[in-house]
Amino acid sequence: MSPDISTHVGPISLERPTMLASGILGISLDVFGRLYKEGAGALVTKSLSKEPWDGYPNPTIIGLKHGYLNAVGLSNPGAPYFAKMLSQNQTVPIIVSLVGSVPEDFTFMVKQFENVKILGYELNLSCPHVEKVGLEVGDDPELVHTIIKSVKKESKVPVLAKVGLGSSDYLETVRTACDSGIDGITAINTLRAMAIDIQTGRPILSHKIGGMSGSPIKPVAVRCVYEISSKFDIPIIGCGGVSSWEDAVEFLLAGSSAVQIGSAVGEKWTGVFSEINDGISKYMEKKNYKKISEMVGIAKKF
Amino acid sequence: MSPDISTHVGPISLERPTMLASGILGISLDVFGRLYKEGAGALVTKSLSKEPWDGYPNPTIIGLKHGYLNAVGLSNPGAPYFAKMLSQNQTVPIIVSLVGSVPEDFTFMVKQFENVKILGYELNLSCPHVEKVGLEVGDDPELVHTIIKSVKKESKVPVLAKVGLGSSDYLETVRTACDSGIDGITAINTLRAMAIDIQTGRPILSHKIGGMSGSPIKPVAVRCVYEISSKFDIPIIGCGGVSSWEDAVEFLLAGSSAVQIGSAVGEKWTGVFSEINDGISKYMEKKNYKKISEMVGIAKKF
Amino acid sequence: MQKSFDTPKIVTIDKVVDETPTVRTIYFADDVMSGVLPGQFAMVWVPGVNEIPMSVMISQEKGKAAFTVRKHGSATTELFSKKVGDQIGIRGPYGNSFTIKQGKLLLVGGGTGLVPLIRLVTFLQKTDDVTIIMGSKTKSEVFFESAAEKLLEGTKHQVIVVTEDGSYGKKGLVTDVMDELVKTNKFDGVYTCGPEKMMYKVVQIASTNNIHVEASIERMMKCGIGMCGSCCFGDMMACKDGTVFDGKTLLSNKEFGHTHRTKSGVLENY
Amino acid sequence: MQKSFDTPKIVTIDKVVDETPTVRTIYFADDVMSGVLPGQFAMVWVPGVNEIPMSVMISQEKGKAAFTVRKHGSATTELFSKKVGDQIGIRGPYGNSFTIKQGKLLLVGGGTGLVPLIRLVTFLQKTDDVTIIMGSKTKSEVFFESAAEKLLEGTKHQVIVVTEDGSYGKKGLVTDVMDELVKTNKFDGVYTCGPEKMMYKVVQIASTNNIHVEASIERMMKCGIGMCGSCCFGDMMACKDGTVFDGKTLLSNKEFGHTHRTKSGVLENY
């Protein structure tokens, strides 16, 4: 019998431990359906705001020597539009990512999804390149507390918080989130970074500073998952630089119950989910693990 | 006439803009002499403590898919021993890196070097993997202030502060350092990171968590240099992932007046300094820059 | 910084050719771009303005490539205004390409949609019998006629220019001409690029007549590398799964010919 | 995580051979390590204990390699105690290697310093005339004698065992034997590895007699890749510039035979 790769992130059950990370291809139900069919255990939408946002002018995403740099500017068609689109959803396990500045932004958006079939919410407290939202929220413990409290009150589905490395101690954000009743933590978002073109002397991104993703950030993300799981009793989804089954296993050993995949979707295309699921399954077989939970956090034993 | 690649970091004059970063090969005057001959503009010593430190057991340094991960544990023969060794120095431009927990640690060490020929000090406020020193000091503004004040009082040579990304806002550390009379900033140190071996389930480093260096951190380091130079009027030395002349130029355009090279010394060996110096010189010729200062910070214009 | 495939690479414009009052071709040296397949595109960085997708055009000279740009909004207008010696950034090439068929081939293009078709011609056999229908509103907007004639010199071929107002060539729409042609000719393949309404009709005509057809579609593109999602087209991504799709795939995609997305991702009718 | 050259790679021990009561050779399968040059070393991770430098030993089987370890402190004792099926991590190979000379060659080794010398033998020609002097304190510490004989079978050669207490082979030091040999033989090259005081003398004898000599030296090694500085040796790094140096370089290095560094970097006399 082949191992069972289904997993739980607290109250959220997933058939498979690989999820689509927020911001990647996440604007169409058709695409979510395809990626689910191709192996993703769940799909996180782009971070949605109250109103549609065009995002920054291009260049918004470029390749680096290793990994990618982006400052998309959270372009998205807005929560109301998105909720309408998702209202046709029956079977696809979708997690809705939300971004905003004040608790009212979030509760407004949660209301839109009241009658929509979704697995849960992921609060983006960590976008590193848009002012007044994302990290600027995540860095403010008071705000984190009231936002989570109000979303939890309004929402009928589980709520995750996505953290990243900002200008304050992210472990304090996690603590606040835990104290406010969060159901799980996604770690991490991109790292604030920059690339300058030496021929023109210009920052390449139109927003100048953006977020780095992909393989260069994996060791930082693994560290964060390990730290969070060492310090808090909270379900974790690992994110940052997962592009092979070995990477995914490393995150599970560090203490996350599932992983999100972003940049590697662009790099390896949509087959990346089943490739990684298969690799995890074979690894479990070799190591004689019957369930994902048996391997979660093993690195902490040493 | 070929361009002049000499540069100034505030009161510190360098024949060449490429320096050896702290912790890399930095325990012997003979080696410093060799690297100077091979093209380095200045040599930063390993971070010295009051007493000799053995550092952590191995593994202390390993390769990652990209870059390196280390938790050497600041092994060093101690400031008094080092000062004795350097007392034979005549011509080699050496910057002494210091690490400690309290102002007295630093002033004790500065006393040791009173009659030793050195260019300046670099205070390590940013080692990410040794408790009670490094980042734990850098994250405490009060302590940063008193340490810099006391070192500046004691020292006859310029004093730099090396910052990194810790659990507080590094720009606040820079602000405190500037307010306390620092002569320049080195940015950045390694990023806290981790690698887990999936066969054994173990964190690979004996210290488990270490610092990531090399090409993966370059976009983060460039961002920091750009942010510091945009916000403060202070000379900057860029550090993090420099391994080609293109990288070095990117740091200069971002706002640093010189660069430090760490991991790339191991990767490309000692010829890396002259390789980069030559590349910078050819670039300046093509772009018609006569002096390094003409290109420093150009990216801020856009 | 180190260059990779996906990092903009600066190239210098070394020739500018006026095609019409609003269309220009700008040439530059680049080995990678000089070798791209027909249908592939580049993301073109116009520093200080924007970065936009552009089909890669051919150049007769080895190691050179070109873009043919129509003045439109801010980025294309800035690109249109670039002079010899100016710098732009390019990354790519991205996307798939037309399948190369043999025999009697029909190419139907409108406006800058001709770019990948002209590139396609250079990949065809001397023995192929190629018909190109090129459409535009009016005479002053016709371009690439002589370029096409030159490339097809010495082969059995036909270049048919169509203008909506009849000021040059045939009067009407390219699809009117195509309708006529398929009645009397047996084509082995049809390739099309241009306004989507036009392509929709081309694909329908070809499919009805059981001719293999491929179209290169355009969608809002921000990354070009399958990450941002802005180019989504049904359950596919134009930048990675396309830009070239075959008729069957296109006709089963409810967005084809009808809707496309804005910068924020909202669906909008054509 | 993804593996690179410098990331420990886990291998499983598939054979353990006792050489002496305190020396064992442990075998494992690894293509890269099976092909290393004589003098190169690996960083060997003994999980939970330490990571230490080890010369890479040969194995007769293709695709296999081995380490020969002497029980010493905690890491070597743990490695010495490993059983078939146990896992260790390896990274490398690191360092340069002996230059392969031809003709009449002298190899002088002591203890586990024999490892790179035995590996060297497998790189020599059948036509070479090889003399190996292997030294140890006493009979029970002698190993690799039959390994050396077997490798040199069918060639002109001599394997001379020397024990300090005379309990086996010749009595005395390897350098006494070497002193004698160079009087009556014209060697084309001398290779040595072992305790540094011994190597110092070997290099001196060879240099005085104008024979090309190379020694593989040991220093405290933490990274093995030219970063940490702990292996520094004069203005050189043993791990990157070495571990093999020629006689001239060695004799001009004031640390050779006299001082080495501790874990903190303090110079200490031998």
Ligand SMILES: Cc1cc2nc3c(=O)[nH]c(=O)nc-3n(C[C@H](O)[C@H](O)[C@H](O)COP(=O)(O)OP(=O)(O)OC[C@H]3O[C@@H](n4cnc5c(N)ncnc54)[C@H](O)[C@@H]3O)c2cc1C
């Ligand atoms: C694969 C592909 C190949 C193309 N090849 C060519 C070509 O060879 N020559 C040519 O002149 N044009 C080409 N285009 C169209 C060109 O990219 C747009 O005209 C250009 O992006 C408009 O930018 P702007 O700033 O001038 O106009 P804006 O004022 O920004 O926009 C005008 C209109 O152009 C379209 N547009 C804007 N931004 C984008 C974008 N990032 N991606 C796609 N469409 C956009 C929208 O429909 C918009 O309404 C191609 C488009 C695609 C997708």
Ligand SMILES: Cc1cc2nc3c(=O)[nH]c(=O)nc-3n(C[C@H](O)[C@H](O)[C@H](O)COP(=O)(O)OP(=O)(O)OC[C@H]3O[C@@H](n4cnc5c(N)ncnc54)[C@H](O)[C@@H]3O)c2cc1C
């Ligand atoms: C290039 C090289 C090749 C070697 N090859 C072999 C070999 O094939 N077989 C073998 O048995 N031994 C070999 N050694 C020696 C071996 O690395 C040490 O014996 C081992 O590191 C001791 O570790 P320990 O924990 O057992 O002892 P400890 O108690 O930690 O130390 C005992 C002594 O070993 C030396 N030592 C300790 N750590 C290191 C280190 N990281 N690097 C270098 N020396 C160290 C010091 O002199 C120390 O005083 C080699 C050493 C080097 C540098």
Ligand SMILES: Cc1cc2nc3c(=O)[nH]c(=O)nc-3n(C[C@H](O)[C@H](O)[C@H](O)COP(=O)(O)O)c2cc1C
């Ligand atoms: C183009 C792009 C857009 C992104 N947009 C979002 C977003 O809208 N909300 C969010 O929480 N994270 C966003 N992220 C961050 C990713 O979800 C993920 O945290 C990060 O990319 C690290 O994962 P990776 O290395 O697998 O890409 C985005 C990342 C990229 C590359």
Ligand SMILES: Cc1cc2nc3c(=O)[nH]c(=O)nc-3n(C[C@H](O)[C@H](O)[C@H](O)COP(=O)(O)O)c2cc1C
């Ligand atoms: C092995 C190693 C040891 C280091 N030791 C120190 C140190 O003692 N003091 C310090 O300030 N930085 C230390 N660093 C950090 C480097 O000086 C540098 O900031 C960092 O490696 C980024 O530069 P790089 O990418 O060029 O290596 C060390 C880095 C490495 C890799």
Ligand code: FES
């Ligand atoms: S343009 Fe970004 S996914 Fe296609």
Ligand code: FES
């Ligand atoms: S062992 Fe680290 S530099 Fe040689």
